[in-house]
Amino acid sequence: MENLCDKIVVVKGFQDYTRDEVRGILKKVKLSPSLADVLFFRAYRGNLTSWGVMDDFSPGKIRIFEEYLPLIKAEIAEEREGPDGSRKYVVRYRDGKEVETVLLKIGLGKTLCISTQVGCPVGCPFCATGRMGFYRNLTAGEIVEQVRVVSQRIFPERISRLVFFGMGEPFINYREMRKALHILMDNAGANFSRRKIALSTVGIKPVLEKWTEEGPETGLAVSLHAVRPELRKRLIPFAGCYELDELLSLLRWYTNGRGKQRKVMIEYVLLRGVNDGQGDAKKLGQILQGIRGKVNVICYNPVEGALFIRPEWEEAVAFVEEIRRSGFPAYLRESRALEITGACGQLMRNYG
Numbered sequence: 001m002e003n004l005c006d007k008i009v010v011v012k013g014f015q016d017y018t019r020d021e022v023r024g025i026l027k028k029v030k031l032s033p034s035l036a037d038v039l040f041f042r043a044y045r046g047n048l049t050s051w052g053v054m055d056d057f058s059p060g061k062i063r064i065f066e067e068y069l070p071l072i073k074a075e076i077a078e079e080r081e082g083p084d085g086s087r088k089y090v091v092r093y094r095d096g097k098e099v100e101t102v103l104l105k106i107g108l109g110k111t112l113c114i115s116t117q118v119g120c121p122v123g124c125p126f127c128a129t130g131r132m133g134f135y136r137n138l139t140a141g142e143i144v145e146q147v148r149v150v151s152q153r154i155f156p157e158r159i160s161r162l163v164f165f166g167m168g169e170p171f172i173n174y175r176e177m178r179k180a181l182h183i184l185m186d187n188a189g190a191n192f193s194r195r196k197i198a199l200s201t202v203g204i205k206p207v208l209e210k211w212t213e214e215g216p217e218t219g220l221a222v223s224l225h226a227v228r229p230e231l232r233k234r235l236i237p238f239a240g241c242y243e244l245d246e247l248l249s250l251l252r253w254y255t256n257g258r259g260k261q262r263k264v265m266i267e268y269v270l271l272r273g274v275n276d277g278q279g280d281a282k283k284l285g286q287i288l289q290g291i292r293g294k295v296n297v298i299c300y301n302p303v304e305g306a307l308f309i310r311p312e313w314e315e316a317v318a319f320v321e322e323i324r325r326s327g328f329p330a331y332l333r334e335s336r337a338l339e340i341t342g343a344c345g346q347l348m349r350n351y352g
């Protein structure tokens with residue numbers, strides 16, 4: 001596939017920089033580096049729309065912020081609310097490219113599901129995003145800006161959790177995704193705890209290995225969707241080049257290695273007549289032995305033009321019960337945001 005990212009120059013903004021980098025820029029323009037703390041607080045904790053509204057700074061300083069640390073301003077091009085209280089936002093960037101960001105009401109909290117790419121190169125045939133193709137990676141700042149625009153929209157309410165389950169495969173945009181996490185976890189700014197963040201991946205093995213070493217240790221979800229390697233290659237084409245056995249071994253090591261005792265959430269989208277047989281459920285329970293975690297099964301959300309069928313609820317219940325017979329924890333999740341066509345079309349759901 002042609003790498004469109006090489007041809008696109010996206011201008012950096014404040015949200016692309018870590019606090020250390022902002023300190024460095026402030027130093028270069030002969031301002032106190034400690035102002036970085038103030039800028040992080042104002043940009044990420046309140047309802048700041050432009051540096052110009054900070055009337056406790058001189059016009060000269062504001063001009064410097066606007067020139068050297070311009071705020072990336074994405075706009076919410078569309079907003080839709082589902083009957084379950086979920087809200088889908090279409091976030092539009094400066095080049096006109098759009099991604100979907102979904103706010104889910106879970107218990108008393110609000111979970112924001114964010115995107116890391118415009119489109120997705122993985123190409124899962126059951127997924128709306130996979131079927132639209134791939135346009136470009138988002139920069140760290142554009143990822144962070146999704147959190148900022150939605151925070152502003154719901155202010156003074158707050159987002160309590162972040163899940164990287166939206167459009168795109170976060171591990172293919174690893175560097176920018178990781179930098180965005182770093183910025184969003186900064187305690188001077190948005191201050192999200194790693195325990196309140198989860199990433200979803202199809203299991204890009206070399207990157208997953210790197211992530212396991214480098215962290216941060218957020219929650220991790222891995223989309224399996226099939227227990228037969230040939231079927232997995234069809235359902236997750238990009239991940240098909242990594243052997244299922246190797247991925248499972250890596251997850252065994254991830255959840256048990258180095259005394260870490262981490263857990264992983266295994267995602268399984270149920271497609272009627274494709275991967276929902278009792279034999280598949282039994283095998284799933286068997287191949288996951290030795291991995292610490294649980295399986296989340298979700299019924300397929302129909303996508304226009306895709307040739308898959310959503311199973312009946314009772315069939316899904318039977319599938320989950322068969323996994324449980326192996327002793328591995330498994331849960332059937334309701335499809336949140338179904339009515340408003342959640343971003344990835346499949347991954348909008350309870351996390352935890």
Ligand code: SF4
Pocket residue numbers: 120121122123124127128129130131166167168169202344346
């Ligand atoms: S399901 Fe996830 S990984 Fe697959 S195409 Fe959709 S966004 Fe990409």
